[in-house]
Amino acid sequence: MxxxxxxxxxxxxxxxxxxxxxxxxxxxxxxxxxxxxxRDMRQNITPQIAEGKKLWETNDCVGCHTLMGEGAYFAPELGNVVARYGDEGVKAFIKARPKEGIPGRRSMPQFNFTDAQLDALVAFLKHVNSVNDANWPPNIQG
Amino acid sequence: MTDTSLALDPAEMPSARRLPGDLAIWVFILAEMLAFAVFFASYAFARSKDVEMFNFYQQTLDRNAGAFNTLLLVTGSWFVVLAVQAAHRDDSRAAARRIGLGFLCGAGFLTVKVFEYAAKFGAGISLSTNTFYMFYISLTFFHFMHVILGMVILAILWVKTRQGAYGSRDAHGLESGAAYWHMVDLLWIVLFPLVYVMR
Amino acid sequence: MQYKSQAVAKPYFIAAIGLFVAQILFGLILGLQYVIGDFLFPHIPFNVARMVHTNALIVWLLMGFMGGAYYMIPEEAETELFSPKLALAMFWIFLVAAALTVAGYLLVPYSTLAAMTGNDILETMGREFLEQPLITKVGIVIVALAFLFNISMTVLKGKKTSISLVLLLGLWGLAVFFLFSFYNPVNVVLDKFFWWWTVHLWVEGVWELILGAFLAFVLIKTTGVDREVIEKWLYVIVTLTLITGIIGTGHHYYWIGTPEYWQWWGSIFSALEPIPFFAMTVFAFNMVNRRRREHPNKAAVLWALGTGVMAFLGAGIWGFLHTLAPVNYYTHGTQITAAHGHMAFYGAYVMVNLTIISYAMPILRGRAANSNKSQVMEMWSFWLMTIAIVFITLFLTAAGILQVWLQRASDTPLPFMVAQDKIALFYWMREWTGVVFLIGLLVYVASFFVGGREEKAA
The missing domain is CATH 1.20.5 (Single alpha-helices involved in coiled-coils or other helix-helix interfaces)
Structure with missing residues (x-):
């Protein structure tokens, strides 16, 4: 040896x-x-999108959802959610969450966002949706 | 394991059983060759999906430069073989000289490659241009870095050989470095026909 | 124990096990929330429980690494620790910071916590695994630097073995790559790109050096195989780890806006990542088979062998299952990822920590090994936890395959929540298996309190 x-x-x-x-x-x-x-559409980033990203982070959305497939697998993918439900659909959904949840079901907390905050979040999610991510996810359901 | 086998010096073992160089370098060489093999297989797989596109862009490559580079690397390998032989004869001066010549062959390879890259990058070709160029740049650049690493190893071997570190009693380190350099050569001999020539 | 200062490892190990229990309890809450969606809602929403689950894991693994290093380094360097006082002070700072952070997660809404802790000064929070408030992150850096200073000085004044060097490299790498957690650009693609420099280069890079060093140390001690042999194989294995794992980062760059050549580079190199894990398994079994002595601590040897096998299965095989880009296109961000994550973390890092704890704890308590009775219990806990994690992984894999089928591959893809309801059975089975895991863990904890005739001090 x-x-x-x-x-x-x-x-x-x-x-x-x-x-x-x-x-x-x-x-x-x-x-x-x-x-x-x-690919990353950085030229389109506005202060509103930055505000939306901050809201995304400071409410730990990634603790339940995925964004471009990364995050937790408890709640739907949001990278393409604006394409799935439309701007207004997304805002209405977030607004309508009952404070005490839904008996027996998973529910998103009620975050009491202002309209400006909701706009910022949707602007951020739209921006993410516009990123060229090699055609992922495979379909609209994410 | 018995004591007798432990006491046996590698140099005294029957020559057919002796592995030149260090087992560690052989593990590394096998790992590297495996990485290249998977890369080559991926190339073949991607090519089979779009043969025409691959053939079309293959014609844009500089085959003469590639062939000349093959010649350089084979020559470099030959010098390194001669260097190991010289070291086994305890001729450190000749060994060092031949390692130096092998190093120059590597430098020649890099020079040719840099001109080739300059032409391609100058034409705006990048990893993201298309799948063929992705593989062309990835494979050749991955190999390019191996040539650089091989030359770093040769440079170290050159210094140590001049210091008389290797001889008929122990040319272990030199053999290990030489084995790596041959791998770099071997990989190019597969890469060149695969990417530049084969249709 | 050969050196007095090794004793500082003990509080680290105890705290690590304590946090391990907390991690598993929150894991069970999460598992239940998967099937009873409003469990503990709105008091502990899923994302909060998940932060506690993952952050407790990270902190206890780090505690174990630190304790392991404090135990190992004096013995390797053959000298007392540079400063045992500093080590103890850092322990309390780390523990209190961790406790305050968890309390923050549980007691105030996350956005309030962010506002309270200076997230506006430098926005680093709200990214997976790096949810800690800025001050906690800064605290981690301070603790890590003090720790690295302490053990580096110890190695510098003592003997520099290969195991120490590999361990130091791993730990320094851990600190350096953590610094990327402070970089959070507005550009979400860049954010994700560098987020992986912390997350991937930790778990599939520098942490594996720590793992290798711990395993090598315990194998030398328990098998009596020549250090020279073990150390050179350690080098070979960590080399294989890094040459595959560094470029293997590319398997995270398929679908986040990064160029598409990563699909090739990532697939090719991460396909090779099982090799170092396989080598590690073969290495561990080989060394144990070639043992020159019968170490009284059978449990530690079992953990060491288990690390090799389970890391290969969890990180190697389950990683390979979904690492090729065409497969990952469908499996990315599904329960398949969760399945892989659970077995890989358990098999590699949980088990290596339990290996070093199992080896060192009896010695720290003044005996070569625990009593036979205690070891039998510990081995029971080994099998309970290991078999439980295998089944958790299998159930999550089944859930993941169905999820991919229903939600991704189908011609008429179902919405996320509809698909989730259809696979609830597997989540229930996972939850019950989780209970088995907890029982295993409780047996493990109990094994520390079982008496009986002990082996004499080493």
Missing amino acids: SGAFTKSMARNIFYGGTVFFFLLFLALSFDTHSQLPK
């Missing part, structure tokens, strides 16, 4: 291989960044 398999060689390969693949990952990430402006 002596000599044919040494720890120093294994260690050098570990360091070399790690640096190598990390650099490769950085190179791909760099290319991704040059391509993203064509």
Whole structure:
């Protein structure tokens, strides 16, 4: 066994291989960044969309829903929800949530959003829907 | 495991059973070749779905540059073989010189490749242009980085060989590095026909 | 125990197990909410319970990593810890911060918590797994840096073994990649892109170095196999882990607005990710088969072998199931993901923590191993929890396949909630299996309190 398999060689390969693949990952990430402006619709981001994203975050929507498939799997995908129900449908749904829930059923909490907040949320969700995400989800149900 | 097998020095083992270089580098080489193999298989799979498109864009590649690069890498590999042989004869000076020549072949490969890339990128081609170019750039760039890593290894080997680190008693590290360099060569010998030539 | 300062590991381990229990209790609440939607509503909505479930998991795994490192590093470096006082101070800071954060989740609405804790200064909250308030995040960084300083100094003044180096690299990587949790651009695609630099590069990158180092340490101690042999295989395995796992990040970049070449890069490299896990399993069994001594702590060896097998199944096989882009197009964001997540976290990180705790705790309590009676109980808990997680995973996989079928692949796709109602049976089975898991966990906790004739001090 002596000599044919040494720890120093294994260690050098570990360091070399790690640096190598990390650099490769950085190179791909760099290319991704040059391509993203064509896909992420950043030119359309308004203060209202930013406000909507903040509302999305500060109410932990991702704790039940998915957005582009990421999040929790307790409630429907929202990346395409504006396409599914329309702007007004989404707002009406959020507004109509009963405070004490629905007996025996899953229910979204009543967040008491103002109309301006609802507009911001919908603007954010519309923006997400406009991102070129390789045609995901497979259908309107998300 | 018995004590006798432990006491056996690798150099004393029957030559047919001896693996040149370190087992660790062979695990790494196998892992790398597997990654390339899956990549090649993916290429074949994607190509089979749209042969015409692949064939069309394949014609835009610079086959002469690719063929010249094949020649460079094979020559580089040959120099490295000669270097290992020289080290086994305890001729460190000759070994170092040949490693240096192998390194230059690698540098030549990179130079040719940089010109090839410059032409393609200059024409606005990127990873996102189409599936063929995605594979062309991914595979060749992945390999390109392997050539760089191989040259880094050769540079280290060159320094250590000049210091007389390898000889007939122990050329273990040199053999390991050489094995990696041959892998880089071998991968190109598969990659070049697959992406540039085969229709 | 060889070094006095190793004792600081003990509170970390105890707190880790305590948080583990909390995590499972909230897991059961979540499981029940899947089938009885208004359970505890509106007092503990699903998203709040889920934050407690996932955050408690992360914190207890980190506690275990820290405790494990504090135990291991003095023994590896053959010197006392640089500062046991700092280690203890950090323990209390970490524990109190974790408790306050959980209290914050449970007592005030999340948006109020965000406003109270300075989210307006730097918006970092409300992203999956990184829900912690800004001050908690800053606290984690401070605790992590103090911890890293402490163990790095210990290694610097002592012997530098390969296991220490791999562990240190993993822990430093953990701290560095956590910094991406402070970056939350308005551009949702960029947000998601770098979110994975924390989440993926943790669990499929640097955490695996920690896992490998812990496993190697316990195997050296329990099998008596030559350190040289174990350390070189450790290097080979972590190399395989990183060369597949780093580019493997690409399997998260299929459908979030990132360029489509990631579908190829991600599929190819993540398809290779099972290999290092398989190597780890083979490695663990090989070392145990080649053992040169019979360590009295049979339970620790069982956990170590279990880590290899379950990490391979959960992270390797269940990861591979849905990692190829054409498959993932349909399974992305379904119960398939949940199935994989549960078994992978249990198999890799829960089990490796229980391995190190199982090995170190008896020694910290002044004996080489627990009494036979206690070990038998611990092994019962091993089988109860492991079999429970296998069935949880199977039920969630069944639920996921049906969900994909009804909601994604069908010609007449059903709405989300309609599909959910149709697969409720599997959620019920998952919940009952979860109860078995809790029983296993309680047996585990009880095993610490069982007496009997103990093995003499090591």
